Each structure stands twice: as C-alpha cells, then as structure tokens.
Amino acid sequence: MILTPKIVIRITLIGMLGVLLQLSFFSRVELFHVSPDILPALVVCLALLGGSLTGAVAGFSIGFFLDCLLVEALGISSLVLLGIGYFAGLFRERFEIHSSLVPALLCMGLTLTAELGYAVIQLLFGIDAPVSPLIIRDLLLKSVYAFFIGWPLYLLVRRLLRPALVEEPKVRRRRQPRTLGA
C-alpha cells in the first residue's frame, strides 16, 4: 500500500467510522443473544491490504479510540487489536490471497483470538464476579459473525483504499490470430 497523507486520512476516517458504527449499531443489536464485533475484522482487512505495520498501527489506534469513547482503561483494546493487525499483515506479506474465503477465515480466526485476548487480560486483572459458560457461546458466535462480515468488509475497505493499492498486472492471454475473409 502506498501511504500518502490522503490515504492516512482515509484509513483514520475508516477506523473512526468503524468504531462509531460498532458502538452505536452492532453492539446494540443481537442475533441469538450475541452482538457482532466488527472491529477485529476491520483491523484484519486493513492489515491484509496494508501489511503488518499498517495493521499494527491501525489496531493500536482503533483500540485507543474505542477505549477513549468507552472511558475504560487505555491500552487493553490497543494491545489486542495491534496484535491481530500485525499477524494479519504478516500473513499478507508471506502468502497471496487467491480466494474470497481467505479474508473471511482470517477475520473469523482472528476475531476469536481477539475475544480470547480480551478474556485473558480481564482474567489477569481479576474479575469480581463468577463467569458464566455462556461466554463461550459469545466467543464462538462473534467469530461466526466475523466470517460472514469478513469478505464484504474486505471488499468495501479495498474499494475505499483503491488509490493506494498497487495492483498486480493481469496475465494477458494471447489471442488466436483472426484471418480476415476466411
């Protein structure tokens, strides 16, 4: 990805819009008693397009913005999201994306990793109440929702950042020569 000031502004606006949509819409709707969490999927999509550095910085910034709006301890969301952004970017730098399933599966897997990361950090800091086994349902369903959100979100973010993307040249097939009058 070619990072110019305009592209950095676009990525910033995408991140801010993602956080606002998550807090005002996705967190307040439920399907089967679980709300989707699009922020890990958004970070994964940015990382798949921009690489590990872009993914890590985007994850840190989105997490920081989220914690500011929720007035929670700064750093928890930043740590989790920068981690998954970095690993998603590493995947992009080492492998090509040949199938539409790849972003969806990465979003699913890394959303599950992010939710587990939140859980581990909260448990490390101490929980003053018992934990219900329904947390497992929450983790699994959130990752399933991320699978379905992953591909359309990837397409949308790719379209928004198209000016910054270096497209690989398509291989042209040689045409058979046409004989006029034959």
Add this chain to the structure above:
Amino acid sequence: MYRKQVRRRRAVLALLIVGSFVLLTITYGQGSNGLQRGVSTIFSPVQGVTDRALKPARDLVDWFDETFDAKGENSRLKEQLNKARAQAVAGQEATQENAQLRKLVELDRDPVLAASAYEPVTGRVISRSPTLWRSSVTIDAGSGDGVHVDDPVISGDGVVGRIAATEPGSSQVMLLTDHASAISGKVLPAGVQGVVKPEVGDPEHLILDFIDSTKRVHGGQSVVTSGWRAQGLASHFPPGLPIGEITKASVIEQEANEQVDLRPFADLRNLDLVQVLTGGSRP
C-alpha cells in the same frame, strides 16, 4: 534494504506494545482522564446522531431476533401472569392491613425514602460496549444536566446500574451485569439482605450473595434495593427500587453458598431510555 525494513517494522511493533502497557499501567483503575473526557465530549454528539440514524436498522435486526425468542417468552409470560395475579390479590390484602396499622401508630414517612428527594434526569442510550467483560452504556445526559458519578440509574422496569463517569454532555453507566457491579438488596417480603452481583456473560442472570443462610427465600419473590444507612455511610441507591425476581432458590445453595439466583426486571440487552436519579442524600 529488506533487513532495514524488518528492523523498522519490529521497532514500531515493540514501541506500540510498550505504549499499550504504559497506557494500561497509568490509566487502569484511575477513572476517566482529561484526554478521554475530551474525546468523549467531542464525539458524544456524533454518537447521538449516529444512534438516531441507525435506529430503524437496529429495530429491523431486533425484529428477527425477537421472532426466534417469541415462542419461549410467550409461555414464560403466561406463567408469570398467573403468579402475578395471585400476588396482586395478596398485595391488596396487605395494603389494606398496612393502611389500618399506619392509622393506629401514626407512622411518619421517612423523608429519605421519599422519591421526591431525587430529581430524575432522562437520558437516551447512544452507545454500548462491544464486549461482555465491560458491561456499560453511554447516555446523552452528563454533568451539564446535573448527573454525578455514582448516581443510580433506572429504567421503567427497575434498576439498571450506576453512573461510572461523566462528561459535560454524556455519561457512562456501569450496568448491573458489569463484573465490578455490586448492589445491596433486600428480598420482599422476607426482608433477607444480600449483595446483588452479576454472572459475567449472562445478562439475564444475577446472584444475590451473602444472604443469611438461616432464613429461607423462595422462587418468585422480588428483590429491591435495601438503601442501607449506617454511621455516616449510606448506599448510593435509595431503598425500594426493584432489582429482580428470584428464579432459583434451592435449599442447598442457600445453606452451602448463601446465595440465590435472580432475573433482573430491567431488560439490560435492549436499553433505550433510562433515568438518572440525581440529587438525593450523598454518603
């Protein structure tokens, strides 16, 4: 060149990780800071507009979800209605008896218990935390409207939580289901007191803990805020606010663990409008 890029990438990653830990160390358990208050003040109007704009879409998604739940809820509500009818009859008898007793002893009403001691401020929920570990919502009423930290928050059905942080135009409400929430409660009519705590991950399940194991409580009984006061200290919540209904009260749980299970009256999953009880007496 490649090695230089890899080194730069790793340096930035290390810096971000260290930065996260530094932020966590500085801000954990400290409440809101100036930066968070500033960001929240700037973006709370935007959140309010986004909330209103997306309400039709939310309602559509909720319609699908509620359709799946409707059948089970229907039978549960029918059962509750039958129980409520029986309780209403018993309540009418108790009210009549209470009026007669009051006349006899000429009991003055404690001004602290009067709801008029509080000035309710209505707020609309504009955002919600995405994880179950931090169960909170943001409302569009803040310190500019007279809201203070620790003010009780209620909905039309019962207690919702308390104010955890305020900005001039918005406030964060720590819900009953947050892992740090603990409210002193009392079972009616038994009068057994305890502490209402959540079970993280299940917004329809609370626990009334530290109850007196020698006194029995039963399923279907209501739990309200106890509103205790003692030696200059007092609960943030006034007495008598409905919290929930006891769903399971096995003798073994009461004797061994000194706790029973509750279902909250307030629908904490679908909050839209809440009231903050400002004013009142402060500990």
